Amino acid sequence: MKNGARIGLALLLMPMLLWLSLLIVIPHIDMFLVSLRERVGVGEYQISFANYLTFFQEPLYLWTFLRTAVMSILATIITLLIAFPVSYFIAKIARGRTRSALFLLCLVPFWVSELVRTFGWMILLRETGILSNLLQWAGLVSGPVEMLYNDAAIMVGLVYTSMLFMVVPLVTTLESLPDEVIEAGYDLGGTNTSVMREIVIPHAAPGIVSGSIVVFMLSLGNYLTPTMLGGKDSLWFTELIYSQFIVRFNWELGAAFGFMLLLLSSLIVWGMLRLTGQTLERTMG
Amino acid sequence: MIPSIPQPTALRAAYVAYIAVFFTFLALPLVVVAVFAFNDSQFPSLPWEGFTWGWFFGSERPMIGVFHERGILRAIGTSAFVAVGVSLLAVAVGLSNAFLFNRYRFRGQGILYIFMLLPLVVPGIVLGISILVFSSRVANGLWDIAEWDVEALRPGLTLVILGQFSFIATIATLVIAARLQKFDRSLEEAAMNLGAGRLVAVRTVTLPYLTPALIGAFVVAFLMSFENFNTTLMLVGSDAPLTIAMFDRLKEGSTPLLNAVSLLLMLGSSLLALVMIAFQRKA
Numbered sequence: 001m002k003n004g005a006r007i008g009l010a011l012l013l014m015p016m017l018l019w020l021s022l023l024i025v026i027p028h029i030d031m032f033l034v035s036l037r038e039r040v041g042v043g044e045y046q047i048s049f050a051n052y053l054t055f056f057q058e059p060l061y062l063w064t065f066l067r068t069a070v071m072s073i074l075a076t077i078i079t080l081l082i083a084f085p086v087s088y089f090i091a092k093i094a095r096g097r098t099r100s101a102l103f104l105l106c107l108v109p110f111w112v113s114e115l116v117r118t119f120g121w122m123i124l125l126r127e128t129g130i131l132s133n134l135l136q137w138a139g140l141v142s143g144p145v146e147m148l149y150n151d152a153a154i155m156v157g158l159v160y161t162s163m164l165f166m167v168v169p170l171v172t173t174l175e176s177l178p179d180e181v182i183e184a185g186y187d188l189g190g191t192n193t194s195v196m197r198e199i200v201i202p203h204a205a206p207g208i209v210s211g212s213i214v215v216f217m218l219s220l221g222n223y224l225t226p227t228m229l230g231g232k233d234s235l236w237f238t239e240l241i242y243s244q245f246i247v248r249f250n251w252e253l254g255a256a257f258g259f260m261l262l263l264l265s266s267l268i269v270w271g272m273l274r275l276t277g278q279t280l281e282r283t284m285g
Numbered sequence: 286m287i288p289s290i291p292q293p294t295a296l297r298a299a300y301v302a303y304i305a306v307f308f309t310f311l312a313l314p315l316v317v318v319a320v321f322a323f324n325d326s327q328f329p330s331l332p333w334e335g336f337t338w339g340w341f342f343g344s345e346r347p348m349i350g351v352f353h354e355r356g357i358l359r360a361i362g363t364s365a366f367v368a369v370g371v372s373l374l375a376v377a378v379g380l381s382n383a384f385l386f387n388r389y390r391f392r393g394q395g396i397l398y399i400f401m402l403l404p405l406v407v408p409g410i411v412l413g414i415s416i417l418v419f420s421s422r423v424a425n426g427l428w429d430i431a432e433w434d435v436e437a438l439r440p441g442l443t444l445v446i447l448g449q450f451s452f453i454a455t456i457a458t459l460v461i462a463a464r465l466q467k468f469d470r471s472l473e474e475a476a477m478n479l480g481a482g483r484l485v486a487v488r489t490v491t492l493p494y495l496t497p498a499l500i501g502a503f504v505v506a507f508l509m510s511f512e513n514f515n516t517t518l519m520l521v522g523s524d525a526p527l528t529i530a531m532f533d534r535l536k537e538g539s540t541p542l543l544n545a546v547s548l549l550l551m552l553g554s555s556l557l558a559l560v561m562i563a564f565q566r567k568a
Contacts, residue, residue: 004483005389012385015378020400023451024407027415034418086307089300092287102308109311111554113512115528116547119535120314123321128328130317163311182287192292213406221408224514228535238410238515245414245519255418258411269406280402281395 028262035255051256061240061257068237069264071151072219075158079166079215080208082159087170087207088200092179103171110164118228121157122148125229149231157225162218166211173207174200209276213269220265237261315551322544340545351545360530363442364511367526370446371453372506378450379457379502380495387465404452413519416448441522448516453509457502464498465491497564504561508554 038050055061090102109117124130125147135141147153177200185195201208226236241261244254273280325337341350351357386398404412417440424438437443468491476486492499514528521529527550531543 009385009389009391012381012389015381016385016397016401019378019451019454020397023416023447024400024404024412027419028407028411030419030422031411031415034422082307085300085303089304093300095288102304105308106311107558108555109315111508111558112315112547112551113528114514115512115531115535116318116550117314119539119543119547120318122535122539123317124314160310160314179287179289183289186287186290217406217408221410221515223410223518224532238408241410241414242518245417251418254414258414261408262411265406265408280399280406 031255032259034252035259037252039252051253052260054253055256055260064235064240065237065260065264067235068220069268071154071158072216073268075155075162075219076212076216078155079159079162080212083163083166083170083211084204084208087167087174090167091171091174092177092182106167107164109160114161114224117161118157118225121153121160121229125153125156148229149234151230153229154226154234154236157229158219158222161222161225162215165214165218169207169211169214170204171207173204177203205276206278209272209278213272216268216272217265220261318544318547319551321541322548324541324544327540340541349542351542351549354542356530357527357542357546360525360527363524364526364528367442367446367449368507368510371449371510372503374446374450375453375457375506376461376499376503378454379461380499382454382458383462383465386462401455401458404455407452409452409513409515410519412451413448413516416444416451416516417519420444439522440520442524444520444522445517445526448520449510449513452516453506456509457506460502460505461495461498464495468494500564501561504557508557511554 035051036047036049037045038048040046055065086106090099090106094102122129126132127144127146127148129147131147132141132145135145136143181203182195182199185199190198221238223236223238223242226234227239230236237257238261241254241257244250244257248254269280272278322340323336323338324333326333338350342352382401386394420438424435427433427435427438472490472494473486476490477483481489511526512528514532517526517529518532525533527546531546534543
């Protein structure tokens with residue numbers, strides 16, 4: 001390498017290394033170190049796994065953790081099931097103007113803040129809300145119904161908020177599948193289901209994986225939707241982290257919780273990549 | 286199914302109906318938020334009490350509109366300030382990263398690329414607390430060593446900017462790198478054959494080519510910063526950006542004021558998105 005190129009490389013490396021080391025790598029190591037601290041006196045600490053023991057021994061913490069994981073997986077599956085037919089329609093059935101219009105319409109809700117979207121669902125679902133009034137008007141129920149503050153409401157919010165991150169990768173991969181290949185499938189005697197199963201879904205696999213990873217991550221790390229739609233007892237793991245850090249000021253336990261969340265999300269992302277033979281570079285980059 | 290292969294009419298009708306239901310589901314919350322911004326009532330819910338502009342322009346209690354509500358206006362200003370800071374930083378670092386991965390081959394590049402992608406798979410709240418923990422350790426350390434109190438390292442706008450930047454930089458990098466990949470390097474060589482130095486060639490040929498991507502990355506970064514909640518929540522000090530300010534109000538109970546703010550947000554971000562699309566088209 002020539003000298004000039006070497007200097008250029010060093011200059012371009014600098015911002016990236018500063019960013020990744022000071023804002024990503026070192027803070028995470030530090031968070032892990034803090035999670036290993038146990039307070040034994042005023043300003044006195046020792047290294048121990050006490051915080052992790054607390055996590056595993058307190059049923060509420062463990063239960064919330066597992067519940068958050070299961071609900072996030074469920075939200076991912078539901079989002080995929082709803083988004084796939086829509087993406088297929090946009091990529092393969094709609095043509096020209098309609099296609100770009102539909103695709104754009106899918107993006108619109110996500111240009112506005114998650115807070116606004118969640119607020120919209122609150123207006124729809126609450127006791128004095130639109131759906132409750134609609135049901136009463138239709139005579140299906142006799143009094144106001146509260147549809148907010150339960151798991152179904154959280155699920156609706158999570159699925160709604162994540163939709164875009166599933167639709168975009170799916171449309172992109174499905175668009176790259178030539179129509180001729182699908183036609184060939186039918187010419188060779190395939191039915192709707194067999195063409196779908198043997199041609200379309202395998203081709204869309206990278207899109208399905210990257211969409212699912214992002215949706216799962218966003219659900220797992222979501223704070224706003226479970227808090228606002230699930231109410232006080234929504235038991236979402238991020239709420240525990242928030243309360244340890246901001247309300248109880250127990251940073252050691254909070255850091256341990258944060259690390260568990262990071263571990264869980266990394267494990268599931270890694271597992272999904274391994275299972276489908278994809279790499280992070282290909283699904284994200 | 287595909288248009289060139291005939292399908293039963295009932296099946297096609299059902300499919301189109303499903304798509305219609307989906308888009309209704311997508312539009313419903315936003316439409317509801319927008320409509321109730323004009324409800325002449327203290328609550329954003331039925332019954333409909335009549336149309337009013339009060340929640341935008343009203344200046345007297347009980348109906349103080351957005352444009353007379355100091356707290357909200359200040360929060361919008363804070364958000365815009367943070368978003369501009371994050372976007373500028375992210376575009377600058379993203380541009381540098383894009384050149385790094387496009388023009389150089391060095392040992393450890395593959396690993397560095399994976400590291401660059403990692404912020405996207407770390408939950409936002411974890412990014413927030415890790416930066417909070419680390420910055421307060423540094424701040425405490427500086428105080429213990431030199432009695433030097435660095436306000437910027439305590440929860441506040443500087444940390445909010447850094448926290449949002451930590452993952453938005455990845456997105457800016459990806460947007461800019463995607464366009465740089467398509468660039469024909471012989472154009473740069475032509476400029477150098479005509480006597481331009483390397484830097485001049487990059488400035489006069491490559492950067493103009495990248496402009497749409499730079500603007501795109503800026504707008505995306507701006508929007509992501511403006512609507513970020515999780516990372517901001519952990520790092521915020523006394524000056525609350527709009528999402529946090531609205532969240533606090535929402536917890537106390539909502540008035541149509543929040544609908545009015547939301548409607549303005551929707552209009553603002555749609556406008557920005559349209560500007561971006563127009564730019565991309567021209568390129």
